[in-house]
Amino acid sequence: MESESNLKYPGIKEDVYVPRFVPDPSIRSQLGFQEEDMVVTMRPPASEAHYHNPQSDELFDAAVEFLSKKAELKLVALPRNEKTGDVPKEALA
Numbered sequence: 177m178e179s180e181s182n183l184k185y186p187g188i189k190e191d192v193y194v195p196r197f198v199p200d201p202s203i204r205s206q207l208g209f210q211e212e213d214m215v216v217t218m219r220p221p222a223s224e225a226h227y228h229n230p231q232s233d234e235l236f237d238a239a240v241e242f243l244s245k246k247a248e249l250k251l252v253a254l255p256r257n258e259k260t261g262d263v264p265k266e267a268l269a
Contacts, residue, residue: 209250216243219254 200206209215218240221232243249 207250207252213250214248215250215252217252217254218243220256222256224257224259 204211204213204215218236221236222228223233240251243251
Protein backbone atom coordinates (compact mmCIF):
# COMPACT_ATOMS: atom_id res chain seq x y z
CA MET A 177 0.00 0.00 0.00
CA GLU A 178 1.68 3.15 -1.20
CA SER A 179 0.73 6.54 0.10
CA GLU A 180 2.15 10.02 -0.11
CA SER A 181 3.53 9.63 3.43
CA ASN A 182 5.49 6.49 2.52
CA LEU A 183 8.28 7.07 0.07
CA LYS A 184 10.93 4.60 -1.00
CA TYR A 185 14.45 5.93 -0.98
CA PRO A 186 17.08 4.26 -3.23
CA GLY A 187 20.02 4.67 -0.83
CA ILE A 188 21.20 4.27 2.71
CA LYS A 189 19.40 5.94 5.60
CA GLU A 190 22.37 8.18 6.42
CA ASP A 191 21.74 9.87 3.08
CA VAL A 192 18.31 10.85 4.38
CA TYR A 193 19.66 12.15 7.71
CA VAL A 194 22.51 14.28 6.35
CA PRO A 195 22.09 14.67 2.60
CA ARG A 196 23.83 18.06 2.49
CA PHE A 197 26.62 17.26 4.92
CA VAL A 198 29.98 18.74 4.02
CA PRO A 199 32.85 17.79 6.35
CA ASP A 200 34.69 20.61 8.07
CA PRO A 201 38.23 20.57 6.64
CA SER A 202 39.62 21.85 9.95
CA ILE A 203 38.38 18.84 11.95
CA ARG A 204 41.65 16.94 11.51
CA SER A 205 43.69 19.69 13.11
CA GLN A 206 41.06 20.18 15.82
CA LEU A 207 41.47 16.51 16.73
CA GLY A 208 45.26 16.74 16.59
CA PHE A 209 45.59 14.67 13.41
CA GLN A 210 47.94 15.24 10.53
CA GLU A 211 46.60 15.47 6.98
CA GLU A 212 48.25 12.14 6.11
CA ASP A 213 46.76 10.26 9.11
CA MET A 214 44.28 7.54 8.25
CA VAL A 215 41.20 8.09 10.40
CA VAL A 216 38.67 5.37 11.23
CA THR A 217 35.34 6.67 12.49
CA MET A 218 33.42 4.19 14.62
CA ARG A 219 29.95 4.33 16.11
CA PRO A 220 29.18 2.00 19.02
CA PRO A 221 26.27 -0.41 18.70
CA ALA A 222 22.80 0.77 19.70
CA SER A 223 22.90 -1.17 22.97
CA GLU A 224 19.79 0.53 24.34
CA ALA A 225 17.66 -0.03 21.23
CA HIS A 226 14.94 -2.66 21.17
CA TYR A 227 16.55 -4.29 18.12
CA HIS A 228 20.00 -4.58 19.75
CA ASN A 229 21.91 -7.81 19.21
CA PRO A 230 24.52 -8.48 21.94
CA GLN A 231 26.88 -9.88 19.30
CA SER A 232 27.26 -6.35 17.93
CA ASP A 233 28.95 -5.35 21.22
CA GLU A 234 31.41 -8.20 20.84
CA LEU A 235 32.12 -7.28 17.23
CA PHE A 236 32.60 -3.61 18.09
CA ASP A 237 34.98 -4.45 20.96
CA ALA A 238 36.94 -6.82 18.72
CA ALA A 239 37.16 -4.18 15.98
CA VAL A 240 38.40 -1.54 18.45
CA GLU A 241 40.97 -3.95 19.85
CA PHE A 242 42.18 -4.99 16.38
CA LEU A 243 42.30 -1.48 14.89
CA SER A 244 43.89 0.11 17.96
CA LYS A 245 46.95 -2.10 17.39
CA LYS A 246 47.53 -0.51 13.98
CA ALA A 247 49.91 2.38 14.58
CA GLU A 248 49.04 3.97 11.24
CA LEU A 249 45.35 4.36 12.19
CA LYS A 250 43.64 6.97 14.34
CA LEU A 251 40.30 5.88 15.81
CA VAL A 252 37.47 8.27 16.52
CA ALA A 253 34.34 7.08 18.33
CA LEU A 254 31.04 8.83 17.70
CA PRO A 255 28.96 7.90 20.75
CA ARG A 256 25.20 7.59 20.42
CA ASN A 257 24.73 9.00 23.91
CA GLU A 258 26.69 9.51 27.14
CA LYS A 259 26.59 5.80 28.00
CA THR A 260 28.03 4.69 24.66
CA GLY A 261 30.83 7.23 25.07
CA ASP A 262 32.60 4.75 27.34
CA VAL A 263 34.92 3.42 24.64
CA PRO A 264 38.35 3.06 26.29
CA LYS A 265 40.18 6.33 25.66
CA GLU A 266 43.54 4.54 25.34
CA ALA A 267 42.14 2.60 22.36
CA LEU A 268 41.28 5.80 20.54
CA ALA A 269 43.49 8.48 18.98
